[in-house]
Each structure stands twice: as C-alpha cells, then as structure tokens.
Amino acid sequence: MPSRSNNPLADKLAASLADGTFVRLVLSSPVGGEVEKIIGRLIALKSGRHLSLTYRYPTRDVTKNLPLADAPAWLRNQVPRTFRSALLGTTRADWQLHDTRLVRHKPLTTEPPACSHDHSRHRVLGNAPWLPAHPDKRRQIDRYAEIFSHLAQECRWPAAPVIADMGCGKGYLTFAVWHLLRDRGARVIGVEQRPELVAAANQLAQQISATGLEFVPGTIANVELPTLDGLIALHACDTATDDAIRRGITQKAQLIIVAPCCHRQIRPQLGKPEPLAPVLAHRLMAERMAEWATDGLRILALEAEGYRVKAIEFVASEHTPKNLMIAAIRTGKPGNGEQVAAFKKFFGIQHHAVLDGDDWTPPAPETTKRHSSHGMPNER
Ligand SMILES: C[S@@+](CC[C@H](N)C(=O)[O-])C[C@H]1O[C@@H](n2cnc3c(N)ncnc32)[C@H](O)[C@@H]1O
Incomplete structure (x- = not known):
C-alpha cells in the first residue's frame, strides 16, 4: 500500500x-x-x-x-x-x-496540449514529409526533439521565441523544432553553408506553408541573425559546433543544445601530462582523450558563462556513435573561469574554438608513425 x-x-x-x-x-x-x-x-x-x-x-x-x-x-x-x-x-x-x-x-498556457500518441519509436513527431527516411537518423531527430521540448518548458521564453539550428543540412531537426513550436508563433531559422541545401529546404517549407520557418545560407560564425532565445546544432562538423556554442553564449540564448560531430582542433595540441603520458603515447587513447577534452572544455566554457549544463547520451550508440548531447540552460550566474584555465594548462591546450574563436592555425601534425617488424605501429 x-x-x-x-x-x-x-x-x-x-x-x-x-x-x-x-x-x-x-x-x-x-x-x-x-x-x-x-x-x-x-x-x-x-x-x-x-x-x-x-x-x-x-x-x-x-x-x-x-x-x-x-x-x-x-x-x-x-x-x-x-x-x-x-x-x-x-x-x-x-x-x-x-x-x-x-x-x-497564473497559468502558463490556457490551451490544453494535444495528447500525443505513442508510436513506440517515433513518439514526438508523427510522420511528417520532412522527416528522414533512414531509421537511425529518424531516431536521432525524434529523441533530440523530445529532449528539446522538455528543456524548452524550463525556459522562460517570450511568446514567439527565436531559435536557430546551426549547420542544419537538409533541415530535419529545424523542421522538427518548428513543428513543436509552431503554435507559439516561433521563428525558427536553419543556418547552412551549402546554398543548394538551403534552397531545397526553403522550397519544402513553402510547400507546406510553414509560417515562421526559414533557411539562410552562411557560416555559423558570421551569418546575420536576430537575437536568439534558443540555439541547437546536430552534428555540426568539427569547430562548427564550437562556433554555434560561442554564438549562443554571445547572444545569451536561454537554451543551447549541441550534439557534437568530429573533433580536430584539440588533437594536435594535446600534451602528454603525467601520469597520463604512457597511456597517451597510444594513438587511439590520445584520440579518445582529445575528444573527451574537446567536449569537456565545451562544458566548462558554458558553465563559466553562466549555464547549467548536462551531458547525456541522447540515443543509443547503435543509432550513431556521435551520441553525446550537451544541453545548457542559462542561469545568468557566472561559473568558475579558473577551471577552464586550469584544464587548458594541464593538457597544454593553447586554443579552443568556443573560448578563443576560430581564427587560429594549428601546430604541424605529429610525424608519421613507423611500423615495427611484427607489423604493430611503434607509437612511443
Ligand atoms: C553532418 S551535417 C549535419 C546536418 C544536420 N544538422 C543533421 O544532423 O541532419 C553538418 C552540416 O553542417 C554544415 N556546416 C558545417 N560547418 C558549417 C559552418 N561553419 N557554417 C554553416 N554550416 C556548416 C555542413 O555543410 C553540413 O550540411
């Protein structure tokens, strides 16, 4: 009982x-x-x-x-x-x-929400024409949208929030977020550097009369945008994720959600501090550590800028190995910038795109590894 x-x-x-x-x-x-x-x-x-x-x-x-x-x-x-x-x-x-x-x-809303149906795998979005056909991508979009809609409830957004999807590609996630917020008069903007993808996404948005949804060509760091209430990015390549976080922080966006993609900037900078040195002498371990350090610094940078941050696996790794999601809600209380400096110093990192911008030439890559007589690469 x-x-x-x-x-x-x-x-x-x-x-x-x-x-x-x-x-x-x-x-x-x-x-x-x-x-x-x-x-x-x-x-x-x-x-x-x-x-x-x-x-x-x-x-x-x-x-x-x-x-x-x-x-x-x-x-x-x-x-x-x-x-x-x-x-x-x-x-x-x-x-x-x-x-x-x-x-x-006073009630936050006077409209009862539509009672959503459990389509087991695709619960939030139903079967719209803009959804990806590939089941793994579909799963990613569905979970991302589900988490976005939960976190959006925690944000004190105005009646018609402005959201940007950075590096939006074909716009799967942009359409999904627009779909979730369309009854709130939201403006949802997809930013993409490939003009042919922007044209195709705008055409589809027009076909379905998606008021408030638009796609703009340009780079994440430089494209002209209105003040943002929310910023999202799904698998924006390499430092494009950092550019996105940086723009969200600069704009004081209340919600920033990114699921990072490949990482290249930190790897050539990563030192071999003791007692990690013998482990980092192994290339694979150094690569994994570089990825960990890249995302770790993203988290610390957001916290230092006054965000409450969560790192989660947003889908199982069978749907994508790039399944880390960094979700940040702005509290306005700045965190500890010294932690960022200490972290960089420990690993010998001079430059991280979230903290220092994109304008930087990385050091020359490590010399090519030699192979031993038994076919194993000599890594030390
Ligand atoms: C791996 S795709 C992901 C697309 C989409 N977010 C998705 O998950 O379906 C990355 C996209 O980001 C775009 N991109 C990469 N760097 C960019 C930048 N700096 N500015 C704008 N778009 C960028 C690429 O052209 C590509 O379409």
Missing part, C-alpha cells in the same frame, strides 16, 4: 485529469536518490490515456506510463516523501506545491 501523505496537489491533479484541463506535472527538489526530476504529460496508448512520466537521471531519461486512475495516489506517494516540490500546470491555474504549502499562479 502506498503511504498517504498530506499532498493537496493530488486532488487538483485528479480534477484536472478528469475535466481535461491538465497541461503538465513537474516534480523537483529530490529528497535523495538519483532521479533529479520527473516530468509528466498526457499520452494516448491503445489501452487508453496515460500519464507519461519521464524520470530524469544525471545522464539519461527513463519513461514510465501510468494509468490516469493511479496518478493521484502515485503523486501522494512522491511528494513530499521523495520530492519536495511539484508543479501542476492546468489551463486554469498553475499550482506550486512546496512541502505542504500550495500556491496558485
């Missing part, structure tokens, strides 16, 4: 599920344990409507679906026992519960 606690929000939740005014549920301030937050939304399954609960762990999300009838008892069991705070969004009011104190706020 779940223990019943004094939780006045449970009755509000039951009422909102019954009369169709439910918008969302967010549990935060965990009392202990690993789960940082639980986010609830309505979902339609074959067996009827459920409350879909996303359990947010430090590096992953786990989803559980709860029959609506069980939701109030579940909430009573969670707050204040495992979470101290809960927010119930309804179309009439937003209710904030902290411990046992319930406060009413």
Whole structure:
C-alpha cells in the first residue's frame, strides 16, 4: 500500500485529469536518490490515456506510463516523501506545491496540449514529409526533439521565441523544432553553408506553408541573425559546433543544445601530462582523450558563462556513435573561469574554438608513425 501523505496537489491533479484541463506535472527538489526530476504529460496508448512520466537521471531519461486512475495516489506517494516540490500546470491555474504549502499562479498556457500518441519509436513527431527516411537518423531527430521540448518548458521564453539550428543540412531537426513550436508563433531559422541545401529546404517549407520557418545560407560564425532565445546544432562538423556554442553564449540564448560531430582542433595540441603520458603515447587513447577534452572544455566554457549544463547520451550508440548531447540552460550566474584555465594548462591546450574563436592555425601534425617488424605501429 502506498503511504498517504498530506499532498493537496493530488486532488487538483485528479480534477484536472478528469475535466481535461491538465497541461503538465513537474516534480523537483529530490529528497535523495538519483532521479533529479520527473516530468509528466498526457499520452494516448491503445489501452487508453496515460500519464507519461519521464524520470530524469544525471545522464539519461527513463519513461514510465501510468494509468490516469493511479496518478493521484502515485503523486501522494512522491511528494513530499521523495520530492519536495511539484508543479501542476492546468489551463486554469498553475499550482506550486512546496512541502505542504500550495500556491496558485497564473497559468502558463490556457490551451490544453494535444495528447500525443505513442508510436513506440517515433513518439514526438508523427510522420511528417520532412522527416528522414533512414531509421537511425529518424531516431536521432525524434529523441533530440523530445529532449528539446522538455528543456524548452524550463525556459522562460517570450511568446514567439527565436531559435536557430546551426549547420542544419537538409533541415530535419529545424523542421522538427518548428513543428513543436509552431503554435507559439516561433521563428525558427536553419543556418547552412551549402546554398543548394538551403534552397531545397526553403522550397519544402513553402510547400507546406510553414509560417515562421526559414533557411539562410552562411557560416555559423558570421551569418546575420536576430537575437536568439534558443540555439541547437546536430552534428555540426568539427569547430562548427564550437562556433554555434560561442554564438549562443554571445547572444545569451536561454537554451543551447549541441550534439557534437568530429573533433580536430584539440588533437594536435594535446600534451602528454603525467601520469597520463604512457597511456597517451597510444594513438587511439590520445584520440579518445582529445575528444573527451574537446567536449569537456565545451562544458566548462558554458558553465563559466553562466549555464547549467548536462551531458547525456541522447540515443543509443547503435543509432550513431556521435551520441553525446550537451544541453545548457542559462542561469545568468557566472561559473568558475579558473577551471577552464586550469584544464587548458594541464593538457597544454593553447586554443579552443568556443573560448578563443576560430581564427587560429594549428601546430604541424605529429610525424608519421613507423611500423615495427611484427607489423604493430611503434607509437612511443
Ligand atoms: C553532418 S551535417 C549535419 C546536418 C544536420 N544538422 C543533421 O544532423 O541532419 C553538418 C552540416 O553542417 C554544415 N556546416 C558545417 N560547418 C558549417 C559552418 N561553419 N557554417 C554553416 N554550416 C556548416 C555542413 O555543410 C553540413 O550540411
């Protein structure tokens, strides 16, 4: 039997599920344990409507679906026992519960969200014509969009937010984010250096009358853009990811989400500090460390600039080995710039594109390795 606690929000939740005014549920301030937050939304399954609960762990999300009838008892069991705070969004009011104190706020939205369907793999986006045909890419876009929509709820965006997708390619993700935000009057801009991709994406946007969606040719570092509320990038090559982060920071974008691609800038700079030197003498280990250091510095740079950052694997590695996602929400409280300097100093890194810009000539590559008589490369 779940223990019943004094939780006045449970009755509000039951009422909102019954009369169709439910918008969302967010549990935060965990009392202990690993789960940082639980986010609830309505979902339609074959067996009827459920409350879909996303359990947010430090590096992953786990989803559980709860029959609506069980939701109030579940909430009573969670707050204040495992979470101290809960927010119930309804179309009439937003209710904030902290411990046992319930406060009413104006509703964030007066429109109930569409109850999404569980298409098992492709839950958020349905089957739009702009989605990629390849299942792995499709999975990436779907998960990215799902995470984007969760994080967007945490941002205090204006009514018509402006979002840029940097290095958007054919625009799969740009279309997806526009699709998620189209009812909010959002302006979504895809930035791409290849003009033929920009032309094709604009043509498709016109065909489907996608108001608020546009694709512009140019480079991430220099293209002219309005003030951004959010910035995203999926597999923007090499330092294009850094250019994107840098533009997001400069613009004070509230939300920055990048999933990096290849890494080239740090590898030739990476020193061999003790006691790592004998390990880094192995080329593969040095390459992996360079990738780790590149992304590590991206995280530290964002934190130093006043962002709360999470690094997660956004899809399983079978869908792409480039499955790291760095998601950052601006808090405005600057972090510790000394950590960035210490990290660079430790690895002997002189230049990182997020911190120092793109205008830099890397040192000459390492000399070619020789091969030993038994066919193994001599790496030391
Ligand atoms: C690997 S593709 C990814 C495309 C898209 N984001 C996706 O995941 O489907 C990288 C794209 O970024 C573009 N790109 C790379 N560097 C860029 C830059 N500095 N400015 C603008 N676009 C860039 C490339 O032309 C390419 O289309």
